[in-house]
Amino acid sequence: MKVYQTKEIRNLALIGGSKSGKTTLAESMAFEGGTITRRGSIDDKNTVSDYREIEIERKNSVVASLLYSEIGDRKINVIDCPGFVDYCGETATALSVVDAAILVVNAQSGVEVGTDVAWRNTSKNGVPTVFAINQLDGEKANFEDTVKELTETYGEKVTVVQYPVNVGTDFNAVIDLVLQKMIMLPKGNGKAEEVAIPDSEKERAAAYYKILVEASAAGADDLMEKYFETEDLTIEDMRRGIKLGLASRSIFPVMCCSAKENQGVRRLLEFLGNNVTSPDERNGRNTTEGVNVKVNASEPFSAFVFKTTREQHLGEMSFMKIMTGEITEGMDITNSRNSNKERISQLFAVVGKNRVKIEKACAGDLVATIKLKDAKTNDTLTSLKNTNVVYEPIVFPSPIYSTAIKAVNSADDEKLGMVLHEMHTEDQTLIIEYSKELKQLIVKGMGEFHINTMKWYLNTVHKIQVELFAPKIPYRETITKSAEAMYRHKKQSGGAGQFGEVHLLIEPYYEGMPAQTKYPVRATDTYPLQWGGKLVYNNCIVGGAIDARFQPAILKGVMEKMEEGPLTGSYARDIVVNVYDGKMHPVDSNELAFKLAGRNAFKEAFKNAGPKILEPIYDIEVMMPAERMGDVMTDLQGRRAIVVGMDSDGSFQIIKARVPLAEMNRYSTALSSITSGRGTYSMKFAEYTQVPADIQTELLKAYETEQKDEE
Numbered sequence: 001m002k003v004y005q006t007k008e009i010r011n012l013a014l015i016g017g018s019k020s021g022k023t024t025l026a027e028s029m030a031f032e033g034g035t036i037t038r039r040g041s042i043d044d045k046n047t048v049s050d051y052r053e054i055e056i057e058r059k060n061s062v063v064a065s066l067l068y069s070e071i072g073d074r075k076i077n078v079i080d081c082p083g084f085v086d087y088c089g090e091t092a093t094a095l096s097v098v099d100a101a102i103l104v105v106n107a108q109s110g111v112e113v114g115t116d117v118a119w120r121n122t123s124k125n126g127v128p129t130v131f132a133i134n135q136l137d138g139e140k141a142n143f144e145d146t147v148k149e150l151t152e153t154y155g156e157k158v159t160v161v162q163y164p165v166n167v168g169t170d171f172n173a174v175i176d177l178v179l180q181k182m183i184m185l186p187k188g189n190g191k192a193e194e195v196a197i198p199d200s201e202k203e204r205a206a207a208y209y210k211i212l213v214e215a216s217a218a219g220a221d222d223l224m225e226k227y228f229e230t231e232d233l234t235i236e237d238m239r240r241g242i243k244l245g246l247a248s249r250s251i252f253p254v255m256c257c258s259a260k261e262n263q264g265v266r267r268l269l270e271f272l273g274n275n276v277t278s279p280d281e282r283n284g285r286n287t288t289e290g291v292n293v294k295v296n297a298s299e300p301f302s303a304f305v306f307k308t309t310r311e312q313h314l315g316e317m318s319f320m321k322i323m324t325g326e327i328t329e330g331m332d333i334t335n336s337r338n339s340n341k342e343r344i345s346q347l348f349a350v351v352g353k354n355r356v357k358i359e360k361a362c363a364g365d366l367v368a369t370i371k372l373k374d375a376k377t378n379d380t381l382t383s384l385k386n387t388n389v390v391y392e393p394i395v396f397p398s399p400i401y402s403t404a405i406k407a408v409n410s411a412d413d414e415k416l417g418m419v420l421h422e423m424h425t426e427d428q429t430l431i432i433e434y435s436k437e438l439k440q441l442i443v444k445g446m447g448e449f450h451i452n453t454m455k456w457y458l459n460t461v462h463k464i465q466v467e468l469f470a471p472k473i474p475y476r477e478t479i480t481k482s483a484e485a486m487y488r489h490k491k492q493s494g495g496a497g498q499f500g501e502v503h504l505l506i507e508p509y510y511e512g513m514p515a516q517t518k519y520p521v522r523a524t525d526t527y528p529l530q531w532g533g534k535l536v537y538n539n540c541i542v543g544g545a546i547d548a549r550f551q552p553a554i555l556k557g558v559m560e561k562m563e564e565g566p567l568t569g570s571y572a573r574d575i576v577v578n579v580y581d582g583k584m585h586p587v588d589s590n591e592l593a594f595k596l597a598g599r600n601a602f603k604e605a606f607k608n609a610g611p612k613i614l615e616p617i618y619d620i621e622v623m624m625p626a627e628r629m630g631d632v633m634t635d636l637q638g639r640r641a642i643v644v645g646m647d648s649d650g651s652f653q654i655i656k657a658r659v660p661l662a663e664m665n666r667y668s669t670a671l672s673s674i675t676s677g678r679g680t681y682s683m684k685f686a687e688y689t690q691v692p693a694d695i696q697t698e699l700l701k702a703y704e705t706e707q708k709d710e711e
């Protein structure tokens with residue numbers, strides 16, 4: 001294979017609604033670009049892109065696949081992303097390394113949930129976007145309605161560059177306004193043919209052309225001026241305007257195809273090759289020090305690892321975008337994260353499941369290698385001369401769905417932990433945490449479907465049967481008023497006895513509070529707690545009632561009870577402890593005795609200090625189509641939410657609210673059903689607040705029952 005130079009490379013992501021035809025289009029692109037010789041199909045389960053067992057079984061994409069096509073002297077790299085919103089981490093990956101997106105829209109169903117999500121991702125990342133209206137051969141295809149919906153939803157910058165002469169089973173030609181030709185598109189693998197626009201289409205073509213010219217004028221100031229003066233542009237100017245406007249997102253060209261029948265695909269590739277910028281022309285990638293590095297072939301080698309996968313028979317495969325310089329087989333490189341030296345043993349151009357061995361690749365290219373000892377997603381690889389570069393990581397969406405997980409057979413526990421860890425390295429939107437506090441292994445993901453995919457892998461590939469259940473809520477305990485207590489720990493059994501007596505006063509802690517004056521404080525220490533909040537420990541002992549050497553033991557006893565709060569065993573927080581009196585025994589007093597006395601005195605005082613259970617509150621932002629706002633609001637109110645603001649984004653409304661975590665179990669599934677899949681949300685921890693009295697009673701009861709069960 002030829003070594004492609006930076007200027008000859010184009011990097012694109014195929015994104016869009018689930019089942020709009022991205023993988024089928026990727027297949028036809030690979031076929032047209034000569035990298036496969038036979039077109040597979042989703043129904044025959046033999047595409048190069050959806051080759052993983054789960055993808056074949058489910059007939060949808062789960063993992064983004066890299067493919068490429070060779071068209072003329074260009075190499076067009078395409079990342080085929082899954083459309084299902086739970087796999088949005090894959091889209092985030094792709095959009096962070098490409099220069100444009102092909103947003104595939106199914107002409108049989110118009111704008112869908114996934115279209116919206118994909119669109120928002122391109123706007124958020126500022127990625128130039130071309131719409132490919134697919135499935136024009138489908139019986140229910142409607143081009144005009146689809147375009148109307150697109151312009152209504154995404155604005156007038158959505159501009160027709162091609163339109164189909166007929167749609168449905170008769171789909172066999174498009175009018176291409178850039179070429180000013182009609183392109184005859186035979187179904188299957190026949191060659192497209194350009195002919196003059198027939199008289200019957202001239203009027204329609206002229207109407208669309210007028211809109212295209214006006215839209216392309218927005219691509220550059222001089223074109224705009226020219227257009228204002230003459231209300232027209234030459235074809236060359238219009239073409240220049242499209243290219244510039246695409247890059248600056250002032251035009252979103254609409255192209256036509258049938259991926260399944262391989263109609264319009266070659267022209268789409270040519271259009272992309274001609275109009276999408278080469279990797280060196282766009283913004284580069286920032287380093288962690290904020291320096292923007294542009295793709296550049298003449299610098300020493302550096303690359304960004306954007307994905308790792310585990311491939312059958314090959315092991316771990318690392319996908320990288322070469323940012324600067326070039327990479328060659330056998331090259332020695334360094335991983336900036338850990339300064340590990342690595343050797344590039346083999347280098348591949350990738351077409352889904354197929355790999356083509358290459359010896360060299362240049363800046364801008366997307367390639368893969370295998371057998372790196374320790375390269376992970378987001379790592380920077382450099383040549384030995386360039387080791388101080390570290391590229392900024394991909395920002396993945398935060399997981400919104402949590403579940404507790406355990407192996408059905410406890411003998412699998414260790415393996416489960418290991419496999420989950422491996423899965424996280426391949427999919428960073430899957431987060432694994434062992435919660436010491438809850439004593440549960442927690443998995444967080446992008447939704448119930450995402451978690452089910454994880455379960456499928458565990459069951460089918462790794463043969464681990466698992467159980468999923470709702471995670472416990474990390475409650476906290478605190479007090480609302482002052483209280484005093486004393487405790488005497490006394491034990492006389494046989495030989496040496498134990499004796500310690502502690503008197504203490506506890507108070508609710510708040511920032512900037514004055515010290516109590518009843519018992520003058522002789523020494524004070526503030527302990528920020530790992531689980532949030534503080535413990536202030538005041539030594540107020542006078543006259544040597546308790547030796548200073550026993551203070552650490554008393555503190556330890558208090559801390560132990562803070563770790564396992566007196567009400568429900570949850571962590572306690574925000575308390576001031578004043579130890580003001582006590583007694584010692586000349587022989588029997590020791591650390592253990594004072595620890596137990598401290599612990600029990602604290603527990604006693606806590607009970608009388610207006611103890612309260614606190615629950616975690618999250619800030620959530622829910623986005624939904626305006627017409628579903630009422631239903632979303634009603635549902636949120638049923639979850640004890642407090643609405644704090646509202647906003648809008650196009651035809652979408654945003655509700656900002658504060659909701660107790662305890663009410664958010666399976667929210668993504670509920671929201672999806674209320675909004676027919678069109679709602680999305682994000683959530684972030686805000687604070688701990690007291691639970692309402694009825695809920696406190698319920699929790700206390702539940703804890704009591706749990707304790708009894710354990711006895």
Ligand SMILES: Nc1nc2c(ncn2[C@@H]2O[C@H](COP(=O)(O)OP(=O)(O)OP(=O)(O)O)[C@@H](O)[C@H]2O)c(=O)[nH]1
Nearest residue numbers: 018019020021022023024060061083135258259260
């Ligand atoms: N009639 C028709 N069907 C198509 C076309 N493109 C795709 N399909 C069918 O639509 C279904 C989904 O196609 P895919 O290529 O898997 O769609 P996708 O967008 O990759 O789906 P996800 O990856 O799951 O989001 C399959 O049954 C395809 O055969 C097309 O151009 N015309």
Ligand SMILES: [Mg+2]
Nearest residue numbers: 022023060061
């Ligand atoms: Mg797919």
